[in-house]
Amino acid sequence: MASPMIEARDLHKRFAAVEVLRGVSLDVERGEVVAVIGPSGSGKSTFLRCLNHLETIDRGRIDIEGETLVATDADGVCRYSSDATSRRICRRMGMVFQHFNLFPHLTVLQNVIEAPITVKGLRRDEIVPQAEDLLRKVGLLDKRESYPSRLSGGQKQRVAIARALAMEPDIMLFDEPTSALDPELTGEVLRTIRELAEEHMTMLVVTHEMAFAREVASRVVFMDGGEIVEARPARDLFASPAHPRTRAFLDHML
């Protein structure tokens, strides 16, 4: 059997005195859409950020498509693969942030083609048609020459998605992609993510949108206090949460 796209084993992470991840394990298979839900401060973002090395773990092991990003040996020493290797592994994961993090000095098109040109060494004329396809897909081709500051939040987030897709990742990580948006703008972003799901993109989505999680995710992970409390098919988890903490959280959210 092929190795999982993401294999996280017993991740531990602390910020000073606070233990933010307390033994988190999760496998994500190819084509799966996994939603991560949970109360504020439960470690959802930190978990996601550890997967692509924006944060370092203190203990545990992460394999991406069968390649080891970080592992902990018998003496408890946590070792990351070399800089070049870790960069190559993490490049297979695209990431979309709550606050977009678009490059304000670049136009929409330039935002999308920057990494393919700088990182992959593609020529402009090779990547521009592809970038235009992506912008058409997220419905923003007519904004290609605009600067990010001229876009609405929903448009910014769709550019951010196109920018991540331009690197042709195998996995997409979303950290609350709609939390910074006005309610009437979340729909367009969620629609874009849903379309990616229909194309069987492997995705890990931290979200507060319960309806979206229920509808799009194949599995839902509930995190609380730095632990995964339960991880089950979306329908099951919402219909019959096994754990009282999950139930309390869902009652509060719905």
Place this chain on the structure above:
Amino acid sequence: MSYLLEILGPLLEGTAVTLQVFLISFVLAVPLGLLLALARISRCTALGGLVNGYLWLMRGTPLMLQMLFIYFALPFVPVIGVRLPDFPAAIVAFVLNYAAYFAEIFRAGIQSIDRGQYEGARVLGLTYVQTMRRIVLPQVLKRILPPMSNETITLVKDTSLIYVLAMNDLLRAARGIVQRDFTTMPFVVAAAFYLLMTLVLTVGFQRLERKLAVYDG
């Protein structure tokens, strides 16, 4: 009128010296300032501390003293002691001094860039150097233009300090004529020349600022 033409020759020669000192110092001090800024904010605290000490030294003593030291005292310093002719000595002093001021401007600019920019670049696979060159520094440039403009104009005027090394810059040339001919006319001309040079710089910086105004942030 003919008197004006007569003194124009030496004053233009002085202007040439002033411009040379300014241009060479500027072109060398900017990259050195950037390197100092990067070293200062680097994760290596020993390096950062070293740079901090350097900035304190350069900003805490008069530029004229530094210039005199490099010209007169450096030859007697063990190991690194070299005797520099006046022109290189002046350049070294300006570069070392102005790099310190530029470094602080760069540092403030770099630190004003949101952490999300680094993360956005990093998850796309950009290296630190690529992130700096393609993402961070272009945005820093826009933010530091006003203080850079200030500092650059100050550098033009500070070049007049090289008279202490008996170099014939614009101001010293003017003063020479004033003392010889008992007229203040050369001072007026010199002032006009300084104003012209700083005007060119001001306009240049304004143009750049306007060009970068196409985007917000």
